[in-house]
Amino acid sequence: MCIGHLITGFHSGDPCSFSRNGSITLYITQGIFTTSDLVLVIFIIELIKALLLGFTVGISAALIPGPMMFATIGISLKKGWKTGLYVFSGHALAELGIFLLILLGAVSIIGKSMMSYIAIMGGMVMLLFGVVLMKSAKGAGTTDFAASASKLNLTSGPVSAGILTSVLNPTFVVWWLTAGSAIILQEHMAGMLAVIAFIAGHWIADLGFLVAVSSSFSRGKELISSRTHKRVLYICGGFMAIFGFWFLVNYNGFSAMT
Template sequence: MTFATIGISLEKGSRSGGSVFIGHAFVELIIFILILVGISSSISETMLSYLTMIGCLMMLILGMMLIKSAKGDSTMEILESESRMKLSLNPIYAGILTSALNPYFVIWWLAAGTAILLHEYMISVFAVIAFIFGHWIADLGFIVAVASSSSKGKEMISKNTYKRTLYFCGGLLMTCGLWFLINYNNVSAMI
């Protein structure tokens, strides 16, 4: 999600960080509810493997979109590429996709996250609410800081550095997607 946030904020500006967070928080809210109703104990290894493969493919697609956007800058102005990208990559959807389809995010919530959330639930409903809001404040702060620094940094860097940053973020997204795809059986075994 960090690399997607950097790439999107370079394209759409610092306000996109809040939108990425909204998508991320939406996915987490669903996960919180599912954990509290007990669904985490019924997730099968096969289901996790499918989720991992879909997540890998989505990371590859998002990485290719960032690289395609950077390639377009070699013949067109940056503003033209920004208008193209606005049609193709919505920050809220990026937050949803990079959260829901990240195998390690899901594994963390099925393991450690479930334990933490259920521990808070045993204390009180207010402890759960405090945990969720505290978690979201930290997530929002991090995502907004990444988006703001990336977006403001764009004004200080050259067009070539801007393009290289998009290539780097797209390449890292694709590398992570390929790594997860190659090792998806190991990811599933971690549960």
Template sequence: MDGAGTALLIGFVIGLSGALAPGPTLIATIRGSLSEGWTAGPKVSAGHAVIEAGMVVVIIAGIAEIAETISVPIAIIGGVVLILFGVLTLKESANAGISTDAAGPAGNSYVAGAVSSAANPYFWLWWLTVGSSLVLEALIAGPVIVIAFMAGHWFSDFGWFTLVAVGSARGTSVLPLRYYRIILGACGVFLMLFGVSYLLKTVSVW
């Protein structure tokens, strides 16, 4: 697999681990689907993607010129946080569930996707550590790699939230609870392994 293909796959799996985790954006999707049907999924995802695109632009604009001097510290922090997120995701998978009981007006799903992302402290923690590290590494490899990574990341968001919206609009769950927990747990294991390999690669280069 070439560099772009690898970046696409990594972006997808890491993005899926975040999308699967219960949180404000997932709730916004469920609430939107109750009034707008399945279209709430891609709408919420689009609002979420706009905020993330802004983060990527800020990261690139802010660190592109000093990438070589800060790449190692950011990579180390990113690797550690990846492992921590992996542990939390694996732990959460044991009792995680998708509730369709999301009462209250949904409002505009595009806005809900953006606001639910921007108001989530874990979103900022992820992008200021893991996200910036991965974007920085991709940037060093070339802009095509950055695009591939984000494309994979957004593909997972749009795919999962759309499936959730379809299921919620029908009053059903998109995945049996057992399989949902297994997939979430597998994502947690991936994050831990990827974080360890990321740290080992960083230390060997350093």
């Protein structure tokens, strides 16, 4: 009730808040918070949200078997657990270039109407991606990753493998041109720190997963059981579908915030 009053405006006589020197003070238990404190709390929550969103996007994409996963497994069978670090470095370089293009190019030329279109396209892609994730969960654990990866003739190093398996992957490009760019532009509205938090969360997921994969397969062990793999895919797919639906419902808000 008190928080609702604080959001909708100051209500005189409200025991939860009062005006002093042009600011609202909120009493919660024995503590006193001014509007500047509340703004700081909201900003921190926004950063945490961006970090978690980045992590969810990163781990969702990583769990789907693709060129980069197979390259990581194939090289780690020969070069050990550090393969994940090097593959991630190449992948991060490719993504950094895309992030800069989105921020430096798109932010300066995109208008209000275009932001709405990007939000709609991004929402549709995220919704579709979530459905695909949940569908792929049914067949999770049936692929022999080590056997498939060992058949690859990998002549490039792990860093170049990380770059090539990223930029030459159509799914990677389509994702960042649609849903990915919509997310980054949305976080940019909250400030560059929110963008950095999203990227940090995304890279934490990528790095952690790739190192876990290379460590696991270099020792000849399974990373996770098929049952756990399925559950994680269902959870990530559900989150991605929810995010996509939110983008579609709130597309008008994107144009209003530009």
